Amino acid sequence: MALNKLTPASFNRKLQVGTTKTVQNPINGTSKQSFVITASLWCAPYTRAINKSYQLTAEQLDEVVVVIRHNSTVKEGIKCQYQGNLYSVVNDSMDDSNSYLAYDYLTLKLVTKGV
Template identity: 85%
Template sequence: MALNKLTPASFNRKLQIGTTKTVQNPINGTSKQTFISQFSLYCAPYTRSIAYSYQLTAEQLEQVVVIIRHNPKVYEGIKCQYQGNLYSVVNDSMDDSNSYLTYDYLTLKLVTKGA
């Protein structure tokens, strides 16, 4: 999706940004990671071309790329919830132009349980 084709209607998916916290179950003593949302914003899903997809490794194919309006609160390593899954931002490709409206491409990696 080229930047000049982005419209306000393109930003139709919600992205929850936050942290994870380990919560212990008082009954059986087990602990699990729980997502704590700090804020949410709308994003546009990015669709890769078929030619570009052929160049990616299997791990890169599992990653999701979304586009957001530039937000300094979003950075590499922060956790987010998208489409019901927990992700970590592994790359924040910021638009560093001096334009009025800038966009960031976020590469999201699925957080696997137990990792």
């Protein structure tokens, strides 16, 4: 998806940004990890070209790329909920050009433990 093809209608998915915190159950005293939302953003799913899909390694199969309007608070290592799954931002291709239409490409890796 080229930058000039992004329209407001492209940003049709929710990306919830936050942190994980340990929450204790007051009834039985057990604790578990819980996702706490700090921000909710609209994002556009980024579709890889078919030739790029063939070049993915096994580790990259559980990664997705989304595009957001530039947001300096979203950085590598932060947790996100997207399409009902918990992800960690492993790469932020940030556009810090102060342009009117600046976009960040976020590579999200599926978190398989913790929540």
